[in-house]
Amino acid sequence: MKKRIFSGAQPTGELHIGNYLGALKNWVALQDKYESFYCIVNLHAVTLPQDPKTLRQKTLDLARIYLAAGLDPERSTIFIQSDVPAHAELTWVLSCIARMGELERMTQFKDKGKGNTERAGVGLFTYPILMAADILLYQTDLVPVGQDQKQHLELTRDLAERFNRDFGETFKVPEPYIPPVGANILSLQDPTKKMSKSDENAAGAIFLLDDADTITKKIKRAVTDSGTEINFDENRPAIRNLLTIYQLLTGKTADECVAHFVGKGYGQLKGELAEATVEFLRPFQERVKQYDDDSLRKILDDGADKASSVASTTLKTVYERMGFN
Ligand code: AMP
Ligand code: TRP
Numbered sequence: 001m002k003k004r005i006f007s008g009a010q011p012t013g014e015l016h017i018g019n020y021l022g023a024l025k026n027w028v029a030l031q032d033k034y035e036s037f038y039c040i041v042n043l044h045a046v047t048l049p050q051d052p053k054t055l056r057q058k059t060l061d062l063a064r065i066y067l068a069a070g071l072d073p074e075r076s077t078i079f080i081q082s083d084v085p086a087h088a089e090l091t092w093v094l095s096c097i098a099r100m101g102e103l104e105r106m107t108q109f110k111d112k113g114k115g116n117t118e119r120a121g122v123g124l125f126t127y128p129i130l131m132a133a134d135i136l137l138y139q140t141d142l143v144p145v146g147q148d149q150k151q152h153l154e155l156t157r158d159l160a161e162r163f164n165r166d167f168g169e170t171f172k173v174p175e176p177y178i179p180p181v182g183a184n185i186l187s188l189q190d191p192t193k194k195m196s197k198s199d200e201n202a203a204g205a206i207f208l209l210d211d212a213d214t215i216t217k218k219i220k221r222a223v224t225d226s227g228t229e230i231n232f233d234e235n236r237p238a239i240r241n242l243l244t245i246y247q248l249l250t251g252k253t254a255d256e257c258v259a260h261f262v263g264k265g266y267g268q269l270k271g272e273l274a275e276a277t278v279e280f281l282r283p284f285q286e287r288v289k290q291y292d293d294d295s296l297r298k299i300l301d302d303g304a305d306k307a308s309s310v311a312s313t314t315l316k317t318v319y320e321r322m323g324f325n
Contacts, residue, residue, distance in 0.1 A: 003141040005030055006174075008039035008081070008134060011058040012050065013197030014207040015065055017277070018185030021248045022146030026179055028070035030144060036076040037138050037307060038066060040300075043081045043088065044131070047124040048112065063296050065208060068287035079303030081134065086311035090133035091126070093318055094159050097166070098129050102158065106151060132156040136171045137311040144177040147184040148194060167321040171314075182248050188222035191237040209285060212278045219274040230261035230269050239266070242273055249276045 007027055009019060027038055040062050045055060059080060066078055081087050103109065106128055113120035131152050135143055136159070143153055153176040160171040185195045187204035195205045203218050210218070225236035232240050232254055246269070247257045261269055319325050 002033070002035040004138055005034040005036040005142050005144060005177075006039070006135050006138045006140040007037075007144050008041040008044075009062060010041050010045045011055065011062040012045045012048070014205075014209060015062070016185075016195050016197060016205040016207050017245060018146070018195035018205070019197075020069065020208060021182035021185055021245065022179065023144060024066070024069045024071075025182070025248070026144040026177065027076075030142070030177070031071060031076045034142065037140075037310075038071055038076055038078050039081050039134060039307075040066075040079070041081045041131075041134065044127060047121060047127050060293060060296055063300060064288050064291050067291055067296075067299075068284050073299045073303065077303045077306045078299060079307045080300055083300070083304035084307050084311050086137055086308070086315045087130065087133050090137055090311075090315055090318060091130045093322060094129045094133055094136075094163070095126060097162055098126075098132075098155075098159060102155060103128065106155070108148065108152070128152045128155050129159070132159045135174050136160055137314045138307075139172040139310075139314060140174045141172060142177045143174050144179075146194075147178055150176055150178060163318075163321075167318075170317055170321055181244060181254075185245065186237060186241040188218055188241075191223065191241055206277060208281060209288070210281070212282070215277050215281065216274040219270050219277065222270065224266050228265065230264065230266070231258050239269070242269055246273045246276060249273075249280045 005027070007023065009015065009023065015024075027036065030036065040059055042055065042059050045058075063078065063080075067073070071078055103125055109120070109125055109127070113124055117125075132155060135156050143149075143156075145153065153174070157173050160173045164170055164173075187193045187195050187199060187201070188206070189199075189201050189204035193199070193204075197205070199205055203221060206215055206218055219242075222242060223238050225238045227236060230239060230243060232243060234240065243257055243261075246252075247254060250257075252260070
């Protein structure tokens with residue numbers, strides 16, 4: 001039997017090249033070897049205020065992006081989180097075994113709550129429990145995500161182990177898959193921060209649907225470090241970041257990239273990176289336009305059916321273990 005993968009992204013903002021290189025690219029690469037579940041996590045999206053009409057549209061747009069990136073509905077189960085009620089139901093059960101202290105330690109809550117915990121939504125606080133429910137419902141072996149999700153994965157493992165200990169062996173304890181290169185693509189404007197959908201400074205992120213002109217401008221304006229050498233020096237995060245994006249988009253090895261830019265300047269790196277990015281995104285953007293709403297709906301409905309049958313089996317066991325039926 002194939003091992004299982006579960007992962008997901010939120011249908012908010014615009015997906016950027018960091019989401020692609022840190023997550024989606026690996027989802028596509030792993031879908032043959034694993035039985036894969038890829039979710040559009042709209043329940044997570046409403047932990048921050050969303051306009052319902054926009055959210056509905058963004059949900060379908062994200063499905064288009066999954067498909068254009070190469071997720072294949074014949075090989076992977078692609079579905080919308082709110083179509084499978086077991087996610088919300090297991091979240092409640094896990095909420096009752098999770099502890100305030102362990103959630104208070106989650107750095108993403110501190111970041112997204114902007115330090116104002118009095119005003120933050122309770123859902124934003126309990127968000128990692130919903131993520132744990134997503135993963136544990138599918139008896140997942142591997143969770144491919146970017147570096148920023150590592151802490152949430154540790155909580156997921158802790159909750160699974162605690163439940164198994166207290167109520168009997170029920171959940172598989174999942175492993176994270178964080179890629180060795182690309183797990184933390186940085187902002188082009190501030191390399192002390194990750195590239196982010198919610199960055200106030202849109203120039204910091206290359207969005208997957210940016211046009212050629214915008215991409216080129218953003219890369220040309222990217223901040224650089226002092227010095228002139230082009231290499232993967234940890235102390236020069238801006239250049240290292242540009243070179244990492246170049247490496248992943250061209251499929252070259254790190255050594256090949258460094259050798260390629262020996263004796264060349266930052267201008268050359270930016271020019272070639274802009275070209276590689278535009279070339280990479282052009283066919284991707286063409287593919288995004290191919291899927292109409294009806295065919296998407298069909299894929300997502302089929303996905304929800306398949307996901308539900310797995311999720312409801314796990315939930316049934318959980319309810320039995322809890323003494324609910
Ligand atoms: P999100 O859009 O926040 O739902 O994230 C979707 C996936 O992209 C998650 O697996 C994140 O860890 C990953 N991701 C988000 N930002 C970055 C980044 N700057 N670099 C690498 N991976 C990222
Ligand atoms: N929390 C993840 C993010 O913001 C998205 C997510 C929700 C997820 N549920 C998940 C990722 C389950 C992996 C597995 O990126």
